[in-house]
Amino acid sequence: MAEFEPKIVCFACNWCTSAGADLAGTSRMEYQPNSVIIRVMCSSRVDPQHVLWAFKKGADGVIIGGCHPGDCHYQDGNYKTLRRVKLLKKLLADFGINPDRLRLEWISAAEGKKFVNVMNEFTDFIRKLGQLKLPENGGPPSGE
Amino acid sequence: MKNKKRTGVFVCHCGINIAGTVDVKKVAATLAKHEGVVLATDYVYMCSDPGQKLIIESIKEKNLDSVVVACCSPTLHESTFRKATNMAGLNPYQCEIANIREQCSWVHKDKEKATAKAIKITKSIVEKVQRNIPLEPISVPLTKRALVIGGGISGIQAALDIANGGYEVILVERSPSIGGHMIQLSETFPTLDCSQCILTPKMVEVSKHPNIKLLTYSEVQEISGFVGNFKVKILKKPTYVDPDACTLCGECAEVCPVVVPNEFDLGLTGRKAIYIPFPQAIPAAYTLDSEHCPGLVPIACGKCIDVCEPKAIDYDMKPQIIEEEVGAIVVATGYDLYEKERMAEYGYGRIPDVLDGLQFERLLSASGPTKGEVLRPSDHRVPKEVVFIQCCGSRDPELHNAYCSKICCMYTAKHAMLYKHHVPDGQAYVFYIDIRSGGKGYEEFVQRATEEDGVVYLRGKVSKVFQQNGKVIVWGVDTLSGKDIQIEADMVVLAMAIRPSRGATELAKILKISVDKDGFFSEAHPKLRPVESMVSGMFLAGMAQGPKDIPETVAQASGAASKVLAMFSADELTHDPIVAEVDENVCCGCKLCISQCPYDARIFDEEKGIVIVNEVLCEGCGACIAACPSGAAQQRNFTDEQILSMVDTILEGEK
Numbered sequence: 001m002a003e004f005e006p007k008i009v010c011f012a013c014n015w016c017t018s019a020g021a022d023l024a025g026t027s028r029m030e031y032q033p034n035s036v037i038i039r040v041m042c043s044s045r046v047d048p049q050h051v052l053w054a055f056k057k058g059a060d061g062v063i064i065g066g067c068h069p070g071d072c073h074y075q076d077g078n079y080k081t082l083r084r085v086k087l088l089k090k091l092l093a094d095f096g097i098n099p100d101r102l103r104l105e106w107i108s109a110a111e112g113k114k115f116v117n118v119m120n121e122f123t124d125f126i127r128k129l130g131q132l133k134l135p136e137n138g139g140p141p142s143g144e
Numbered sequence: 145m146k147n148k149k150r151t152g153v154f155v156c157h158c159g160i161n162i163a164g165t166v167d168v169k170k171v172a173a174t175l176a177k178h179e180g181v182v183l184a185t186d187y188v189y190m191c192s193d194p195g196q197k198l199i200i201e202s203i204k205e206k207n208l209d210s211v212v213v214a215c216c217s218p219t220l221h222e223s224t225f226r227k228a229t230n231m232a233g234l235n236p237y238q239c240e241i242a243n244i245r246e247q248c249s250w251v252h253k254d255k256e257k258a259t260a261k262a263i264k265i266t267k268s269i270v271e272k273v274q275r276n277i278p279l280e281p282i283s284v285p286l287t288k289r290a291l292v293i294g295g296g297i298s299g300i301q302a303a304l305d306i307a308n309g310g311y312e313v314i315l316v317e318r319s320p321s322i323g324g325h326m327i328q329l330s331e332t333f334p335t336l337d338c339s340q341c342i343l344t345p346k347m348v349e350v351s352k353h354p355n356i357k358l359l360t361y362s363e364v365q366e367i368s369g370f371v372g373n374f375k376v377k378i379l380k381k382p383t384y385v386d387p388d389a390c391t392l393c394g395e396c397a398e399v400c401p402v403v404v405p406n407e408f409d410l411g412l413t414g415r416k417a418i419y420i421p422f423p424q425a426i427p428a429a430y431t432l433d434s435e436h437c438p439g440l441v442p443i444a445c446g447k448c449i450d451v452c453e454p455k456a457i458d459y460d461m462k463p464q465i466i467e468e469e470v471g472a473i474v475v476a477t478g479y480d481l482y483e484k485e486r487m488a489e490y491g492y493g494r495i496p497d498v499l500d501g502l503q504f505e506r507l508l509s510a511s512g513p514t515k516g517e518v519l520r521p522s523d524h525r526v527p528k529e530v531v532f533i534q535c536c537g538s539r540d541p542e543l544h545n546a547y548c549s550k551i552c553c554m555y556t557a558k559h560a561m562l563y564k565h566h567v568p569d570g571q572a573y574v575f576y577i578d579i580r581s582g583g584k585g586y587e588e589f590v591q592r593a594t595e596e597d598g599v600v601y602l603r604g605k606v607s608k609v610f611q612q613n614g615k616v617i618v619w620g621v622d623t624l625s626g627k628d629i630q631i632e633a634d635m636v637v638l639a640m641a642i643r644p645s646r647g648a649t650e651l652a653k654i655l656k657i658s659v660d661k662d663g664f665f666s667e668a669h670p671k672l673r674p675v676e677s678m679v680s681g682m683f684l685a686g687m688a689q690g691p692k693d694i695p696e697t698v699a700q701a702s703g704a705a706s707k708v709l710a711m712f713s714a715d716e717l718t719h720d721p722i723v724a725e726v727d728e729n730v731c732c733g734c735k736l737c738i739s740q741c742p743y744d745a746r747i748f749d750e751e752k753g754i755v756i757v758n759e760v761l762c763e764g765c766g767a768c769i770a771a772c773p774s775g776a777a778q779q780r781n782f783t784d785e786q787i788l789s790m791v792d793t794i795l796e797g798e799k
Contacts, residue, residue, distance in 0.1 A: 007795055018247075022217045025246030033257045036264050036794040037247050039218075040782060041722070044740075045766030054790050058795040071666065073678055073766035075658060075742040110670075116251075117320070 006060040006126040008035035015073035017065025023112030031119040044077030061126035068106040148274040152183040152208040156190035156215035163247040167259040196228040203232035210273045214242040235278030242269040268790040280559040281718035286372040287471035296324020298478035298686025298701040305705030307355035321425035330508035335590035371681030387429035391458035396448035413513040472708040479687035482537035482641035491609040496522040511645035527634030537641030550691040552639035557593040564597040642691040675703040723762035730776035737768035
């Protein structure tokens with residue numbers, strides 16, 4: 001059986017993380033192709049329901065990338081994301097999903113290398129964790 | 145809701161940049177089968193003229209209602225392809241970019257996997273664009289007046305440039321005179337131009353300029369509004385002296401019984417409670433410092449008012465709130481020196497003959513407390529050995545600031561050189577980490593200090609400075625020879641780090657612009673937008689944005705002014721339309737979104753009981769959308785439905 005290949009959705013803010021991912025490309029750095037980026041204007045646009053939806057639809061990991069604290073293009077959107085992610089992680093645990101399957105990272109437009117490291121590290125982490133198995137028909141949580 | 149059924153997909157090879165790793169034919173063939181896609185094709189360079197022509201003709205021939213170009217990052221060619229789309233008669237917001245180069249072909253090597261990923265990316269963008277709505281840029285009115293905050297060289301330069309461009313400027317300075325730190329300097333590197341001599345003509349020009357309204361002893365208290373339409377409240381503190389009536393006779397200061405340290409000379413001299421900061425002050429008038437004057441209740445003193453012949457003094461002057469409307473703001477609040485209290489190991493503030501760089505400037509200055517003679521503050525003797533210590537508080541991430549203050553290498557070389565010009569038989573030592581002399585004529589200037597003026601440069605740090613037998617003993621190490629060094633100096637000058645001006649953080653909160661980790665105002669882009677702040681309509685100039693020397697400050701100020709002038713050259717402004725909107729039938733008026741909006745763009749409509757969006761204020765971050773519990777709030781062309789459909793496409797075939 002082929003090794004399990006995780007599916008990862010990456011929500012990246014337009015100004016920092018998506019630009020950091022672009023820099024990784026421009027610098028011809030390599031990382032594992034398991035993630036696909038959805039570009040949003042600000043990490044604070046990411047609604048907890050987007051993350052839950054992704055897990056429901058088969059994502060094994062979700063990563064949200066924003067600007068570093070204090071550097072948000074929209075002043076403090078990333079702080080809002082930080083607060084939402086903290087709550088959302090509690091909710092994930094209640095759903096029986098390992099909260100570590102969701103990660104929030106601050107990656108600036110200048111941090112192509114960091115983007116690559118984060119993607120590789122997170123992909124390896126999720127690969128070790130294995131495929132996310134959600135309970136059928138809203139049954140009891142698997143208690144991951 | 146999918147409102148597009150005729151999408152065209154254009155896959156770019158970018159030579160081998162994409163086609164080398166991604167099977168572009170397969171991407172096009174797969175996308176051709178996607179729902180609603182009526183054309184999917186590939187071409188070697190989509191951004192080339194024939195490539196764009198292919199898109200334009202396909203839109204017309206196939207009657208496309210939406211376009212996806214799978215190519216490089218949208219930061220590069222989104223505008224190119226949106227313009228091409230528009231030329232074919234389609235709304236430009238019906239064109240979206242699938243980034244399959246920077247975020248796919250350049251970062252992966254396995255062709256099969258990269259192709260599969262490129263297909264997912266492109267499909268997700270097709271799903272998005274099929275739900276896009278046509279948008280028009282939002283028009284915003286424009287007030288063609290500017291506010292400049294800070295009256296140092298950067299603020300002066302920006303104000304003059306804008307005023308000379310024909311627009312009105314309000315220049316706000318919190319101290320009693322404009323001039324900033326530059327007016328305190330003796331000479332400037334590397335030409336040794338007299339600082340006052342080159343700055344005072346500009347100060348006079350400001351005071352006489354018909355387009356400049358100068359508000360000194362004033363502070364910005366409140367700012368509301370948005371680009372093109374800011375409303376500003378400025379507090380004008382009372383000076384208790386009518387500047388038009390004051391004849392500068394100085395009788396008031398003669399009789400004033402209160403002596404306090406003189407800020408202009410950094411405490412090296414005293415001033416009275418009623419004072420003029422320096423003879424060339426603009427506005428040219430005395431100021432009564434109410435904090436130290438005992439006589440605002442005239443029974444207590446009242447000596448100055450008795451001797452003032454022109455009756456310029458008025459104890460009943462009240463603070464004034466001045467309200468102005470401006471279209472653009474230049475922040476030029478400059479710098480202060482790093483807190484001396486934090487440099488206890490160097491004896492600053494404890495040993496009278498340990499000075500900071502600005503104090504030494506005053507000692508060197510012909511208009512300074514010693515009329516340009518270098519004398520020790522403790523006993524007024526000429527110091528024969530002077531130690532200059534660089535990087536005091538700079539480049540020290542453990543204890544102080546991690547950053548380089550940039551100008552200290554140069555001004556220390558200047559200090560040492562000028563000291564030698566004043567005291568030819570004296571000896572100057574400089575402790576340094578590195579010498580950073582990038583700049584026109586700068587390296588030559590440092591060479592001149594060492595070669596012509598015999599300044600001794602010692603590479604190493606100073607561990608301790610203390611007093612002994614009337615001398616200031618400096619313990620240090622010369623890391624080049626590896627030897628400990630003890631110098632029995634007569635005076636020590638510390639090149640204190642540059643830090644943001646006191647009050648800059650508070651001002652940032654008023655302006656709602658961000659500061660970096662060190663407290664300097666953040667520019668919009670470190671390379672390509674160095675004079676703009678993150679907030680449109682607010683620009684940065686000078687040290688407020690980071691340590692820099694005078695020519696760089698002047699250049700940035702002129703850059704900020706030219707941005708303002710370019711803005712004012714239009715009749716109105718436009719604004720990206722990907723803003724928040726509200727479904728009035730769904731919104732329940734819970735107001736959660738109001739707390740999320742950093743731009744005050746969310747307003748509660750009392751009549752309808754719902755929250756609406758001021759499109760002009762909305763910057764389109766989407767924070768309020770994510771907070772909306774009912775789904776009434778959506779971001780145009782970034783709706784929940786669009787994002788969820790993108791997630792679906794990316795994860796298609798799993799579960």
